[in-house]
Every structure is written in C-alpha cells, then in structure tokens.
Amino acid sequence: MSAGSLPPGEALSERGTTDRPLPRTTVTSSATETPTPSSEAAATPAAAPKQRLSTAQMLHLMRLEMDRALRHGYPIAALCVGLDGFGEEHHLPWRRAIMPAVFQELKTVCFQNDVRGLGVWTERFMLALFPHVTPDRLTVLAGQLLERGQALKVAGVPESEPVLLSAGIAHNLHPGPKSFEGIIEEAETGMGIAQSGTQKIVQAREVERELDKLREEVDSQIAEIQEFQTKLFGDASGKEELWGKQLMDKVLELFSREPEKSEGVLRVEKEVIALLKSELAAWRETSTASRMIESQKQISQLERRVVKLTESLGLTEAELKRVAAMKNIDLGVASIYRTVQGLSGDDGSAEQKKEMLKNIFDANILLKSQIAALKK
C-alpha cells in the first residue's frame, strides 16, 4: 500500500481529525526539530504553534525528506505500525480511540530518544519517516513503542483487550532501488509479515528474507501437492478423482501464471494451498474409507484364492505321492502322533516310571557334560 492510496478521510493528524492540518512535527517534540532550508514543512520553527496539515501535505513533506536523504546520502528510515486484531467492523471505534494514543506514545518515545520524524496515522496503521535515523536505532525505538503499547490504557477500550502492535521498518541503506513509494511499501510489507508471524518487528532486509522463506514454503507446498496429485490421481479414472485432479491442475496453473509474486500474492497462495491441502485431506479420509472397503473385498477374494491354492497344493501333494510311489521314491511314513505324548497318568506305575525317566534324562545330561568336559 502506498501512502497516496490512503483515503483522504483516514489520513489523520495526531489529533485524528480528518482533513484538518497536521502538526508539522507529528512524532517529535517540535522544540528539538532542526529547520531544514530545502523543506517547506521542515522550515517551520519547532516552537511555533502547532499547525494542522492534511494527509496529502504531510505525505508531500515526507516525500521531500526522502528525496533530500537520497540526494545527500544520509540515512532515512520508515516505520509502519499496525494494530494486531481489532479487525472486526465493531472494533472500528476502538481503533479510532487506540491509534491516536499509540501515536502519542510514538511521540513520547521519539522525545525520549531524541529522534525526530514525520508521521501520519489512520485507524488501521501509522506511518512515520525518520531522517538521519539508522534502521537499528529505529528498531530499538519501535521496540520501546511496542512495549509501551502493551501497557496502554485507552478510554472506551476494555482492559481485557490488550493493545498489541506490529512494526515494519524500511530504510535506504541497501544497494537496491530506493524511492519514497518503495520505502513505504517495504515498511508496510514488514508490518504485514510481523502481524502474521511471531516476530513483532520486521526490517526491510528481513522482509526479503521472509519473502524468500514464504516463496520456499509455497514452492514446497506446491511440490507436496504435486506429489500428492501424482500419488492420488496418477491413474485417475473415477469421477471424484478426476475432479480432484482437475482442481489441483487449475490451482497450480494459477500459481505458475505469475512468476514475480508480491508478498500479498504469496500469502494468498499459501492460504489457498493450505485450504486445498485440508480439503484434499478430508477427501482422502473419505476416500480411505472407501478404499478400505475395496481392500476388504480384495482380501476376501485373495482368501478365497488361497483356499483354492491350498486345495490345489493338497492335490499336487497327493499327485506327487502317487508319482513317488510309482517311482519308488520314499516320502516317509507319518507318525501316529501329532504331539509329544509323555507318560500317561493312567499308567499303574506312573510314578515309578516317571522317576526312571528322570534318571535316564539325568544320565544323558551327565553324559553330555562329560563329553563337553572331554572336548575341553
């Protein structure tokens, strides 16, 4: 999102009034500001009474600061801060109450850190530009802001609803193309990533890394889906399977259509793929059940085949025996016993015999040990 896309009615000054002049120094103590001759906005003395500038005017000033920084080669960093949660329609009054308070906190933090900058806020996010501030320093500043935000008590907002903030930071200290729109966009992207991830402050360079990570994730998900497709629909013949295959083909085709994917597109891709995966998992479950039924049928068929084969083996064995008998091949004679018998309890002298059998056994054990000893 660019600053120019802000709806005029949402481009608020520090007091949050639409189309009313913003103070020249929105996030800093006006007393500490150094007048900059090339900037109209910056030329206003810090001690002068607060003027209200419109969003367009403020953005113009910010653009001028950016141009000057690029021209003179000094560092400039942009900060984009957004609220976590409060996304529902009925949260709008709370946002309208929270954002100016957060903006006030930003001003306090800037004052404490002796930092000056320009900023605007809407009920959705807050944007600020800090000339002569390195991204690392701004990170520290943003951290303090986030901490203060958590302790913030705002009238009209229930205390049970904590104010959690996410911040994106962009800067001009990188070799890539630089512009006012670019720095704002990077800061916004950083904020978006911070809002969706665990890291609450994201710098521009990290943004790139995050984007790469996101791309990798999406690519791996796509690969996973493709593998899934091959496994599941490799030999698709049924109506349902064909539907699944076509759906996945369509989604993958859509994803491959745009080679240069923006962060937003990547996020959408990720969500779509996650959705597709969950849908496929659900389909797979029902499919597994049907496959199990199919497998059961196959098992029972196989069992019938086994029975037939066993019968066939029996016949083959009988035939072999017949041939063996013809050829005088002796297969042996089966014993009348299936298991080890042992002494019958009915035997009249069972106890006596038992003792004798034990003696025979003991004698054999002794013989075994004697043989073993002899071998040693």
Add this chain to the structure above:
Amino acid sequence: MSDSKSKKKNDDTQEGAATATAEPQKTEGVLYLGIDFGTSHCSVAASNGVREQISSHVGYPKDVVSKKLLKKDVLFGDEAMEKRLSLNFYRPLEVLKTKSHDREDFDANLKAAQDLLKEIIRLAKPRKDELVYGVIGVPAQASIHSKDAIIKTAKEALDSVMLCSEPFAVAYGLDMLDDVLVIDIGAGTTDLCRMHGTMPEDSDQITIYNAGDWVDNRFAELMVERHPEAQFTVQMLKEIKERHSSVDERVEPALVDLPVNGKPTQFDVTQELREACTGIVPHIVEGLKKLVSTFDPEFQNRLKNRVLLAGGGSQIRGLHLAIEREMVKQLGAGKVQRIQEPVYGGSNGALKIAHDMPAEYWEKLK
C-alpha cells in the same frame, strides 16, 4: 526278514501313504524311534508303525572297480556280508564296545557305526516335516567317545536323542520294572541286569563275554576237533547256528553240507552245536547267581522266578529251559521267560521310553 514279511511291510507302508493322501492336513507330527544298536543286529521300532532290523555290518568298496561294480558307496547288513570280499568290511559295534581307542581301525569303525545308525534311521522312514525323537539302546560298555559319536550321528537325523542301556529298555518295554532279572544275549556280550524299581546301577549289571560270538567260536573248535576234514569259516558256522541252534536233547538232526577238498559233504553237527550252545548256560547262571545272592534275601526268591531272556541269543531253542534247570541246580529255583520278540525287544522298549519321556526333557537335550 523274510520276503513275505517285507512284502507285507511294503503293503503296510503303501497303506500308510494312502491314508496320508486321504488326510492331506496331516503334515506335521512327532515320530518316536526306539533303536537297539546291537553288535550283531540293529533294530528300529517307530511310532509310524515301521519296524526294521539289519545285521550290524557295514562295507565300503575296496577300490574304484568294486565301487563301479557294486554301484554303491556303502553297503549294510546282509548285503555287506554277502559282498564282503569286495569291501572294507566292518562290524563296528564290536569295536565300539571296547573301551580301547588304540586300535588302528577305531576311527574307521566309528564312521561305520555312524553310517549304520543313519541307515537304521532311514529305514524307519521318517517324514521330513515331523519332529523325530529317538531313544537308542547302546551297549553298557560303550566308551564315552563311542557314545559321543553315536549322539552326534543321531542328531544329524533326529531332533533330540537319548541313550539308555539295552537290558533296561527290554524290561521297560515289558513293564517288568520290579524284581526282574534280564538276560540279554547279544553277539559280543551277554548283559545281565537286575531291575528293582529304579534305574539299575553298575552293581545291578553284569556283562559276560559268553555270547553269540563265543558260541560260534566254540562251535568252530568242536568242528575242528571232530570233523577236521571239513572246510568252513566262522561265518558259515554262524549261519548254521542261526538255523539249527538248540540245547534240547530231542531235536531233528542238524545235517549240513560243508566242503571237503572242494566237494560238498554232509555232516551231522547236532551234537557239536548243542554243546556249543549249552556252553553259555553255566556262565549265565553264574552271573545270575551273583546278582541274586547280592540282592535283598527277602526278595531273592521272587527275583529267581522272574527272569527274562532277551536278545538274539534267546532264539536258541530250549535255552530258557536249560537256564531254568541250571538255576534249580545252582540256586534251588528259577523261572525263565523268553520274550516274544527277541529281535525287537530292545527297540520296542526304547520306543516305549521315547513315548513316555516328557516334552521338556526332549527340549533340553536338543
């Protein structure tokens, strides 16, 4: 075994196979083997109904020519005896009974004994899918080396194996465990064993060497003495003994043809044979006397009247009566009972022991 018996046995085997065909589910089981590993004959009785016996002779072709002629690597039993001139011939159990391992041919005899045991087990027709447990009756005098060799060999074919003394197996098979005297007349030795309800100890057993081979040698001596012109070998006399042996006074004359200067000539050997056979009686009774006299006096009478005559030597006609008479003469009383199956008495008993042996014992001896 006669041809008719063999035929009948084969028929039985085929019936067994037919039964197995009718019940294809019977593919596993436990086969018990009772083996009598005797000096002269080996016999096996199995729980699949097979009973076989073979003379304890093993022969290996002497050279390539005889091997080609015989078409076998090893010959057993009567076949080995018949072709012994082309073979390195062994009577392995005779050597195994000796405790001396100094003999040059001891190892060869040991191998022959192992091959013989394998053959005996093969004759029992064990199925490959059955557990085979065997009890082997071995000579009490067999050395530990011999027993080790027997166990090792048996384990190649059996899942578990136990050894026991031959006379004990005979008594166990007949359920005569209390106050019984067992006379097991083999080829090399006659084992006398006193059973008194527990496992016989060394003091309960006497081994005398007046047995089948002694009779053969005595018979040969008498023949040389009385018919010096007759040409014969001990093996020939052994065959005559197996056909005509008797200690009875009233028997048909034993008329045999023996060569005299190459010409078959008939001889009446009844008297010589009777004398030779009767010769073992005093020795046996002497042994019995020792066992009886060292027994509890209260039970001596009962012991004298419960004498079992087993082994191949028990087939001498009238021998049990001759022993009885000698016992009456020396001990004042005696009742000798010849077992019904002299050849299979030991293996039947061993089979019964195998049957009664608890499963855990088999498991421990695997």
